[in-house]
Amino acid sequence: MGGALAIGWAKSGNNEITVTARTEQTLSRFAGVDNICTSTDNREAVRGADVVVLAVKPWLIEDVCRQIAGNLDFSRQIILSVAANIFFDSLREFLGCETAKVCYIMPNIAAEYGEAMTYLAPEGGFSAEDTSIARDLLLEVGKVKVCKEKEVAAGNMLSGCGIAYVMRFIHAMMEGGVEMGLYPKEAQEIAMQTMKGAVAVLEGKNMHPAVGIDKVTTPGGLTIRGLNELDHAGFNSAVIRCLKAGLVITLPD
Ligand SMILES: NC(=O)c1ccc[n+]([C@@H]2O[C@H](COP(=O)([O-])OP(=O)(O)OC[C@H]3O[C@@H](n4cnc5c(N)ncnc54)[C@H](OP(=O)(O)O)[C@@H]3O)[C@@H](O)[C@H]2O)c1
Structure with a gap:
């Protein structure tokens, strides 16, 4: 660091x-x-x-x-x-x-x-x-x-540790890409560029992610299928639990 x-x-x-x-x-x-x-x-x-x-x-x-x-x-x-x-x-x-x-x-x-x-x-x-x-x-x-010091813990989980969680997501996308026939390097490039693109849209339009997701989700389409699979697998819950896992450490008053 x-x-x-x-x-x-x-x-x-x-x-x-x-x-x-x-x-x-x-x-x-x-x-x-x-x-x-x-x-x-x-x-x-x-x-x-x-x-x-x-x-x-x-x-x-x-x-x-x-x-x-x-x-x-x-x-x-x-x-x-x-x-x-x-x-x-x-x-x-x-x-x-x-x-x-x-x-x-x-x-x-x-x-x-x-x-x-x-x-x-x-x-x-x-x-x-x-x-x-x-x-x-x-x-x-x-x-x-x-x-304040007591607010650093949450920030640490989202950014200090969070950078690893974001990288884990990129890695998971790569593994999916490889299973679909992409070479790892190519899958990594696509996953990273997609991540950058998502951030650019959210920042550029000052947009809540739920609004962005809604914009790319067609009724009966492909995106909603994948999103619902993430929900069935407890994706949001896993991310929330992941972030809270570091808050078990005692904080000052
Ligand atoms: N890693 C992260 O992403 C991250 C993020 C936020 C905060 N932090 C905090 O950053 C701190 C360091 O973590 P890290 O992951 O960077 O550890 P690290 O990779 O082990 O680096 C620590 C460095 O400290 C040096 N060091 C050890 N004893 C020393 C001494 N007595 N005098 C001078 N230098 C000494 C080591 O040098 P030698 O190799 O020569 O022993 C090493 O280069 C931790 O307290 C951690 O909580 C880390």
């Missing part, structure tokens, strides 16, 4: 970025990328930065926070954490500073292509100016919704 953000921000050309990882092997992915330099030294990397992004697995956040805390300027630096379900009170505790400007964000991997959907929950001591800086930065890699 951190790599996708870094590459997205590097492409915008507005930022000087230092990416860290534990191993040089991971960092080799960024060799030669404009506007990115790399380091295995977290403490050095945060020195002088305007914005620090924490993008390690949730169970590693505490260690990394404690490691860098001594080198952070809490009066100035903004800290954004993408770690799922690590909220600002824990982040402040890990950093050992009750006034740290730290905030939970939830992007997705489309950041690399400027198409992320990011939730930004600026409750951790962010001023209006800090929020604006973080929002502008995240707008460089896609759309941004500023919200």
Whole structure:
């Protein structure tokens, strides 16, 4: 996730970025990328930065926070954490500073292509100016919704995790296409272009999907047959259950 953000921000050309990882092997992915330099030294990397992004697995956040805390300027630096379900009170505790400007964000991997959907929950001591800086930065890699921490969970399921669900749908379309005699590559191209087309119509006409579906459904036609098969198989219910599956984790009050 951190790599996708870094590459997205590097492409915008507005930022000087230092990416860290534990191993040089991971960092080799960024060799030669404009506007990115790399380091295995977290403490050095945060020195002088305007914005620090924490993008390690949730169970590693505490260690990394404690490691860098001594080198952070809490009066100035903004800290954004993408770690799922690590909220600002824990982040402040890990950093050992009750006034740290730290905030939970939830992007997705489309950041690399400027198409992320990011939730930004600026409750951790962010001023209006800090929020604006973080929002502008995240707008460089896609759309941004500023919200409360407790609202991030639903957004995460729809976008952070949701990107995988959308890919699963594309994959399922491919499997259907292959059964009907298409080669996988061709089926993937068709499924992806159809997905883009559906989004273009909904956005272009500011349309509810039910209206779009109605427009392409002829009485007694082919589309309604397929749609009804999806209903018989519990498609909507499966999607709703899929999205709610991630809400079992305890949320802050
Ligand atoms: N994946 C997603 O789609 C997604 C979406 C939204 C949010 N998130 C959040 O993003 C975070 C990272 O997830 P991920 O899937 O991107 O994990 P990942 O692929 O394992 O990447 C984590 C990176 O952290 C580096 N790292 C580990 N320990 C480090 C340390 N002490 N100092 C510096 N770098 C260190 C690793 O480098 P090495 O390879 O060298 O060990 C690795 O490159 C998680 O907290 C997750 O909740 C992920």
